[in-house]
Amino acid sequence: MSGDPAIAIALTGNLGQSIYFTVAVTEIIGNRAGVTLTLDFISLLVALVIAISGQATPRFWLGLMAIVVFGVWYGCVAILGADTWQGYILPVIVPNYYAVPELKPIV
Structure with a gap:
Protein backbone atom coordinates (compact mmCIF):
# COMPACT_ATOMS: atom_id res chain seq x y z
CA MET A 1 0.00 0.00 0.00
CA GLY A 54 -35.63 30.69 22.44
CA GLN A 55 -36.70 27.94 20.14
CA ALA A 56 -36.42 25.16 22.71
CA THR A 57 -38.76 26.98 25.12
CA PRO A 58 -42.53 26.35 25.04
CA ARG A 59 -44.58 29.35 23.93
CA PHE A 60 -46.46 29.71 27.20
CA TRP A 61 -43.17 29.83 29.17
CA LEU A 62 -41.62 32.36 26.80
CA GLY A 63 -44.79 34.45 27.08
CA LEU A 64 -44.79 34.36 30.87
CA MET A 65 -41.09 35.25 31.03
CA ALA A 66 -41.60 38.10 28.56
CA ILE A 67 -44.45 39.46 30.72
CA VAL A 68 -42.34 39.25 33.88
CA VAL A 69 -39.15 40.70 32.39
CA PHE A 70 -40.46 43.38 30.02
CA GLY A 71 -43.80 44.16 31.68
CA VAL A 72 -43.13 43.82 35.41
CA TRP A 73 -39.39 44.31 35.89
CA TYR A 74 -38.68 46.90 33.20
CA GLY A 75 -42.21 48.22 32.71
CA CYS A 76 -41.60 48.98 29.04
CA VAL A 77 -44.65 47.10 27.68
CA ALA A 78 -48.25 46.86 28.78
CA ILE A 79 -49.20 43.55 30.38
CA LEU A 80 -52.95 44.18 30.47
CA GLY A 81 -55.24 45.62 27.85
CA ALA A 82 -54.78 46.95 24.37
CA ASP A 83 -55.56 50.60 24.93
CA THR A 84 -52.19 51.73 23.53
CA TRP A 85 -49.77 50.35 20.96
CA GLN A 86 -47.65 48.94 23.80
CA GLY A 87 -50.42 46.48 24.59
CA TYR A 88 -49.82 44.81 21.23
CA ILE A 89 -46.06 44.23 21.58
CA LEU A 90 -46.00 40.98 23.54
CA PRO A 91 -49.08 39.38 21.92
CA VAL A 92 -47.52 39.96 18.49
CA ILE A 93 -43.86 39.14 19.16
CA VAL A 94 -44.10 36.06 21.41
CA PRO A 95 -46.29 33.81 19.21
CA ASN A 96 -44.56 34.92 16.02
CA TYR A 97 -41.07 34.37 17.43
CA TYR A 98 -41.37 30.72 16.46
CA ALA A 99 -42.33 31.53 12.88
CA VAL A 100 -39.11 33.44 12.19
CA PRO A 101 -36.88 30.39 11.45
CA GLU A 102 -39.56 29.00 9.14
CA LEU A 103 -39.97 32.26 7.26
CA LYS A 104 -36.31 33.19 7.05
CA PRO A 105 -35.57 31.00 3.97
CA ILE A 106 -38.49 32.67 2.19
CA VAL A 107 -37.25 36.21 2.84
Whole structure:
Protein backbone atom coordinates (compact mmCIF):
# COMPACT_ATOMS: atom_id res chain seq x y z
CA MET A 1 0.00 0.00 0.00
CA SER A 2 1.66 3.18 -1.15
CA GLY A 3 0.68 6.60 0.09
CA ASP A 4 1.95 10.03 0.77
CA PRO A 5 4.89 9.82 3.19
CA ALA A 6 4.03 13.26 4.61
CA ILE A 7 0.66 11.94 5.77
CA ALA A 8 2.30 8.90 7.37
CA ILE A 9 4.72 11.16 9.25
CA ALA A 10 1.89 13.52 10.34
CA LEU A 11 -0.11 10.56 11.66
CA THR A 12 2.76 9.75 14.01
CA GLY A 13 2.39 13.21 15.59
CA ASN A 14 5.29 14.85 13.79
CA LEU A 15 3.78 17.88 12.05
CA GLY A 16 7.16 19.39 11.23
CA GLN A 17 8.60 22.83 11.82
CA SER A 18 6.72 26.08 11.42
CA ILE A 19 8.27 28.22 8.72
CA TYR A 20 7.01 31.40 10.35
CA PHE A 21 7.77 30.67 14.02
CA THR A 22 10.69 28.26 13.49
CA VAL A 23 9.47 25.90 16.22
CA ALA A 24 7.64 22.58 16.11
CA VAL A 25 4.04 22.86 14.90
CA THR A 26 2.88 20.57 17.73
CA GLU A 27 4.36 23.05 20.22
CA ILE A 28 2.42 25.91 18.67
CA ILE A 29 -0.80 23.88 18.75
CA GLY A 30 -0.15 22.87 22.36
CA ASN A 31 0.44 26.47 23.43
CA ARG A 32 -2.84 27.60 21.89
CA ALA A 33 -5.01 24.61 22.82
CA GLY A 34 -6.11 26.12 26.13
CA VAL A 35 -7.39 29.31 24.56
CA THR A 36 -9.10 27.36 21.78
CA LEU A 37 -10.84 25.01 24.21
CA THR A 38 -11.95 27.94 26.39
CA LEU A 39 -13.39 29.73 23.38
CA ASP A 40 -15.16 26.55 22.26
CA PHE A 41 -16.65 26.02 25.72
CA ILE A 42 -17.91 29.60 26.00
CA SER A 43 -19.37 29.41 22.49
CA LEU A 44 -21.19 26.21 23.42
CA LEU A 45 -22.63 27.83 26.55
CA VAL A 46 -23.83 30.86 24.58
CA ALA A 47 -25.42 28.60 21.96
CA LEU A 48 -27.18 26.61 24.69
CA VAL A 49 -28.47 29.76 26.38
CA ILE A 50 -29.84 31.04 23.08
CA ALA A 51 -31.39 27.67 22.25
CA ILE A 52 -32.92 27.20 25.68
CA SER A 53 -34.18 30.75 25.91
CA GLY A 54 -35.63 30.69 22.44
CA GLN A 55 -36.70 27.94 20.14
CA ALA A 56 -36.42 25.16 22.71
CA THR A 57 -38.76 26.98 25.12
CA PRO A 58 -42.53 26.35 25.04
CA ARG A 59 -44.58 29.35 23.93
CA PHE A 60 -46.46 29.71 27.20
CA TRP A 61 -43.17 29.83 29.17
CA LEU A 62 -41.62 32.36 26.80
CA GLY A 63 -44.79 34.45 27.08
CA LEU A 64 -44.79 34.36 30.87
CA MET A 65 -41.09 35.25 31.03
CA ALA A 66 -41.60 38.10 28.56
CA ILE A 67 -44.45 39.46 30.72
CA VAL A 68 -42.34 39.25 33.88
CA VAL A 69 -39.15 40.70 32.39
CA PHE A 70 -40.46 43.38 30.02
CA GLY A 71 -43.80 44.16 31.68
CA VAL A 72 -43.13 43.82 35.41
CA TRP A 73 -39.39 44.31 35.89
CA TYR A 74 -38.68 46.90 33.20
CA GLY A 75 -42.21 48.22 32.71
CA CYS A 76 -41.60 48.98 29.04
CA VAL A 77 -44.65 47.10 27.68
CA ALA A 78 -48.25 46.86 28.78
CA ILE A 79 -49.20 43.55 30.38
CA LEU A 80 -52.95 44.18 30.47
CA GLY A 81 -55.24 45.62 27.85
CA ALA A 82 -54.78 46.95 24.37
CA ASP A 83 -55.56 50.60 24.93
CA THR A 84 -52.19 51.73 23.53
CA TRP A 85 -49.77 50.35 20.96
CA GLN A 86 -47.65 48.94 23.80
CA GLY A 87 -50.42 46.48 24.59
CA TYR A 88 -49.82 44.81 21.23
CA ILE A 89 -46.06 44.23 21.58
CA LEU A 90 -46.00 40.98 23.54
CA PRO A 91 -49.08 39.38 21.92
CA VAL A 92 -47.52 39.96 18.49
CA ILE A 93 -43.86 39.14 19.16
CA VAL A 94 -44.10 36.06 21.41
CA PRO A 95 -46.29 33.81 19.21
CA ASN A 96 -44.56 34.92 16.02
CA TYR A 97 -41.07 34.37 17.43
CA TYR A 98 -41.37 30.72 16.46
CA ALA A 99 -42.33 31.53 12.88
CA VAL A 100 -39.11 33.44 12.19
CA PRO A 101 -36.88 30.39 11.45
CA GLU A 102 -39.56 29.00 9.14
CA LEU A 103 -39.97 32.26 7.26
CA LYS A 104 -36.31 33.19 7.05
CA PRO A 105 -35.57 31.00 3.97
CA ILE A 106 -38.49 32.67 2.19
CA VAL A 107 -37.25 36.21 2.84
